[in-house]
Each structure stands twice: as C-alpha cells, then as structure tokens.
Amino acid sequence: MRILFITLLGLKLTANATDLEPRIVQGIPVKSMKKFGYTVHFVSNGEERVTCGGSIVNQRTILTAAHCICDAPDQEFFIRVGSYHKNRGTLYNVKNTVVHERYDPIKLLYDIGLAVVDRDIRLGSEVYRVALSNTPPRAGLVGTIAGWGVSKREVNGPIKGAHALLYTKQKILPLYKCKKIMKIEVRPKTFCAGAKNASSYPWRGDSGGALVVDGSLQVGVLSAHAAPGVTLYTDVSQFLQWIDLQARRLYCQ
Template sequence: MFFKCIILLSIAVLVFAAQIPRPEERIIGGHYIPIEYVPWQVSLLNNMVLRCGGSILSDRVILTAAHCVFNVTIEDLSVRAGSSHWGKGGQVVKVLKAIPHEQYCHSCSVNDVAVLILESPLKFSADVQNIALAEKPSQAGNITLVSGWGVTLEGANFSWPILQGVHVTILDPTECKRSHGEDVICADAVERDVCNGDSGGPLVSLPDRKLIGIVSWGYGCARKNPGIYADVVFFRNWLSSTINENLNSSTDEC
C-alpha cells in the first residue's frame, strides 16, 4: 500500500512538472515582469482580444505601432492598463482616435508609429504611469528592456497571458539605419527577442527608464537577425504636433 502511494505521488509530481512552462515557451529568452515595474505598458485590444502592446504618454494618450491600427475598426479598439494580464484586471478604456503616421507604408514598415487618443482619462496609480520620451539617440551597447504578451515561440498561434520582459542590446545605430532606414533602432541578444503580438510595445532605456523605441518588425523571432524598433527620438516632432492637434480637438468635441 505504501509502495502504491509512492508511485501515485511520483506520477502526480511528473504530471505537475510537465505543466510548468519551459523557458523556450515564454517570450523568447524572457521572464515574467510585474506591471508595477513597467506601469507604462498597456495591451491594445481588438474586440477584447490582444492585438498589440502600447505605452502610456499621458492619461489620454497611448503610443503604439501604425501596423497595430491598420485595417481595424476604431469602435472595436480599447486598451487595458494596470494589469500584468492582457485579458483581465486593471482599467479598460475605449479608443476614441487612432492616428497612424501619414506616411506610414504597410508593405515596407516605414514610419511605423501611431498615436491613440482615449475616450476618457486613465487613473494613475502605482500600476498605471506615463513614461517620458528619450531626448537623445540610443548608443550601441546600451542595455534596454522590452515587454509584451506576444507569442512565446515563433510560429505559435497563441499569446502568453502574463506580461513578459526581456533585455536586449542596442546595435550600431549607423549600420542599423544604413540597412533598415533612418527611422528605426536595431536591438538584439542571444536567444532573446520579441515576437508576434509584442508589436507596438515599449523599448525602454536603462537605468533612466525612458521610451526609446516601439516594437515594429523583424525577420522571425530570436534568429540571428535583430529586432527592429521605430525610433522615438526620430519621431519626437511628429509625436508632439500630432498629440497637440488631436488631443485639443478631442477636448473641444467633449
């Protein structure tokens, strides 16, 4: 009887162990990250299903990638802030306006940046905070943090339900811009990367924790090719004018 119990217990332990996610099943090379560590992170939802990530610039302004709002109906868009889960908790607010860059090219991923204006203000707390934009271009070798709920393995068709983060290193900006365009940053790390569903999310400089990039695209996930991010410093003037114009007009409408 005792021997039988030992066998049953061993089987239970093996079954439980089989359910523990392996490292390769998470955001590639990353780890769980509490929302209070990245309180600027939001999930962008389309009909309450994860579409992309985004960053809080103010209580009514979210920054994301232009391809995240391509071919979507504005009435179906909302953001969830203040939760490590894209599907529950925190605050959910409808999107009033989605303004992609007027020269965004969907087929070539140029000018992949968009501003979202929310219908009502977010309520700031320890879990919901805005992030400042970087003022200076990123430097090669700088360590950064990127986060999101994207697929956990290239080719997977489901998103990880809990927020993941990973550290990546900025590559030579001159070479990056020569290869991929003036409006982007390249970042990479061995077996660490973002993947589908992380688009629009924040690339944050460390240790000053400023927004330097927006997840845009890449050739696969965690391959030898770098991740490509829209360069926030490059778009600072566009962001400022777009936010001022659309936030003011939204206030007038209210």
C-alpha cells in the same frame, strides 16, 4: 541623455497576424507592474486576444506602431492597463487613432502611431506615463522590452498570447552590425537591437511596445522582428514634434 515628457492630458486587430508582428519568446514573467506601469495592450470588442502593445504618453494618449492601428476595425476596441495578467486591469475605449502620414508598410518607414482613449487614464504606482528620449540611443545601451505576445514559438501551431506580461533585455547594435545581420538597408529613423539571450526575443503580438532604458525612458517603438535575435525599432527621438502635435490634435477632437 535628456528626457521629454508630453504633459497633455490603427488598429489592425486581425485574426491572422503577420510575421512582422513581434512577440516575446522565452521571456521573463513580470510579477508586478511597478516597473512596467507604462505598458498597455490592445484588445478588440468581445475578444481577449492581444494583438499589439503600446506605451502611455499622457493620460489620454498611447504610443504604438503604425502597422498596429493603420486599419481601424468597425467594432470597438480598447486598451488594457494596470495588470500583468492580460485579462485583468482597467479597460479604456479607444476613441481615435492616427498614423504617420509617411508610413510605408512595405519598406517599414515611419512605423509610428497614436491612439487616444475616451477618458483620462487613472495614474498611480502601477500605471504611469513613459518618458520619451530626445536623443538617439547609443550603441551598446541595454534596454527592456515587454509584451503579452506569444511566449513559445510554434511554427505550425495555433497563435496564443501569454497570459502574463513577459520581458526580455536587448542591446542596441551599431548601424554597421545591423546592416550585416539583417542583410538589408537599415531604414531612416530606425535602429536595431539584439537579444542578450539568443533564445529570448520579441516576436508576434508585441509590436508597438516600448524599448526602455533607465527604468521608463523610451527610446524605441517595436516595429518588426528583422532577423534571428534582432529586432527593428522606430527611433522615438526622431518623432517628438510629430507626437506632440498629433497628441494635441487628437485630444482636442
């Protein structure tokens, strides 16, 4: 599997999240960002509620899900990087966003977007760029997904995000198995992955996060919790040209 780096230097932050916004339930706490330095989360002005995740593509650009940023709020919003605690780390102001022009929130097609920040992200051992895969992930490959979403699922209780970054492992499933489990058509340019531990899975608050393999090679953008223990991802390898073009355009604006 070859690796592509982008070397260039919407946000839907609503109080009532939908069930399409994943979170990691019963995840494993992260104690250091050295293995998760590509991970960021979005926060709105004056709030510390985590609504979505993302990954650092380059010093200015964040890769996330379109449904996270399709309705940019009037107030300022930010990304936070560099700490596993959701209220620590460095804040960067989001200057502009773009979602894929063919994004369909009903069919969950082309659920991918970019956000650009107002200054260069300072990179280091605990803040670094993700690598983007240029080939679709093969079935059976095990990836890691991390986020600050809700860590305990309470159907009728309040939605509260985890204070510390959590992660879990997921195995990429073959197409026929996705169709069988989800009982719906698997959308083009997507794939699904199942939790190795059935009680630990992404859910509300983790949308936009990166499914990575081999340390920091991103193969998917977390789109939706599709079925019990199964998560739908946007296939990054199908959007490399779009990411490159839009990252250049946003940086030059």
